[in-house]
Amino acid sequence: MSAQLTSLGHAAGADGSDASDTMSSFARNVSAMLERTEYRRCDKGEDLEDIYRLRYKSYRLSDMVQENPDHIVHDELDEAANCSKFGIYIDGVLVSTLRIHHACSATPQSPSTTVYGDILRPMLAAGAHFVDPSRFAADPDWSRVYPQIPYLTLRLAGMACFYFEAPYCLSTIRPEHAGFYRRIYCSEQLGELRDYPGLNYKVVLYRANVSAIRERSFSRFPFFRSTPMERRMLFEAPGAGELAPLTILPTAKYFREAA
Numbered sequence: 001m002s003a004q005l006t007s008l009g010h011a012a013g014a015d016g017s018d019a020s021d022t023m024s025s026f027a028r029n030v031s032a033m034l035e036r037t038e039y040r041r042c043d044k045g046e047d048l049e050d051i052y053r054l055r056y057k058s059y060r061l062s063d064m065v066q067e068n069p070d071h072i073v074h075d076e077l078d079e080a081a082n083c084s085k086f087g088i089y090i091d092g093v094l095v096s097t098l099r100i101h102h103a104c105s106a107t108p109q110s111p112s113t114t115v116y117g118d119i120l121r122p123m124l125a126a127g128a129h130f131v132d133p134s135r136f137a138a139d140p141d142w143s144r145v146y147p148q149i150p151y152l153t154l155r156l157a158g159m160a161c162f163y164f165e166a167p168y169c170l171s172t173i174r175p176e177h178a179g180f181y182r183r184i185y186c187s188e189q190l191g192e193l194r195d196y197p198g199l200n201y202k203v204v205l206y207r208a209n210v211s212a213i214r215e216r217s218f219s220r221f222p223f224f225r226s227t228p229m230e231r232r233m234l235f236e237a238p239g240a241g242e243l244a245p246l247t248i249l250p251t252a253k254y255f256r257e258a259a
């Protein structure tokens with residue numbers, strides 16, 4: 001995944017060069033793929049089992065996790081009250097997954113606060129709150145067919161920030177992925193190299209200032225835009241007796257059509 005993120009960063013003109021023509025073509029390609037994309041919030045059943053198996057398939061390919069007989073990757077943070085788990089489908093096929101925690105003083109559980117609690121928990125106690133995406137996994141077979149998958153997947157993290165009005169988005173990532181997050185999200189490093197439970201590599205903590213990069217991101221990556229309705233359908237907890245929507249279609253195209 002490291003090489004894929006690096007190549008995508010350069011394709012998007014993220015190396016700092018003037019690549020407006022390339023960006024326009026790149027943005028059109030991702031937007032076209034978004035037309036064929038569905039997001040599903042997976043809380044139980046076969047969809048949830050599928051994303052746990054996808055994590056394992058993706059992580060084992062690069063030896064990120066140890067072998068296990070169930071062929072799934074799952075931990076206690078998947079059961080946290082502030083956790084949302086998503087499958088991303090292209091033409092009805094599961095191609096990637098992402099987990100998102102909204103960490104605040106009332107619900108501080110998240111991957112980043114687990115590893116960097118000494119840095120983050122005092123901030124939470126002082127009233128700060130964060131969106132913390134994790135467990136990004138892409139099907140290695142489909143990644144070769146659809147190089148746009150990381151952008152389609154990480155779009156969820158930005159929508160979560162806007163829905164929860166979180167000023168910062170955290171990233172607990174492999175050091176070799178840091179360049180992508182610095183270029184695309186202007187992320188800054190907060191925490192040094194540390195072990196992460198259950199993974200075969202060390203991680204670093206980065207933080208993106210959501211309000212500072214909002215207009216820049218929308219200008220360069222218009223497919224990151226979304227409507228309030230899409231964000232509510234993705235992240236709002238259903239009321240008593242209500243069912244969560246089975247699938248959510250992206251709404252970035254409505255901004256494009258209105259322009």
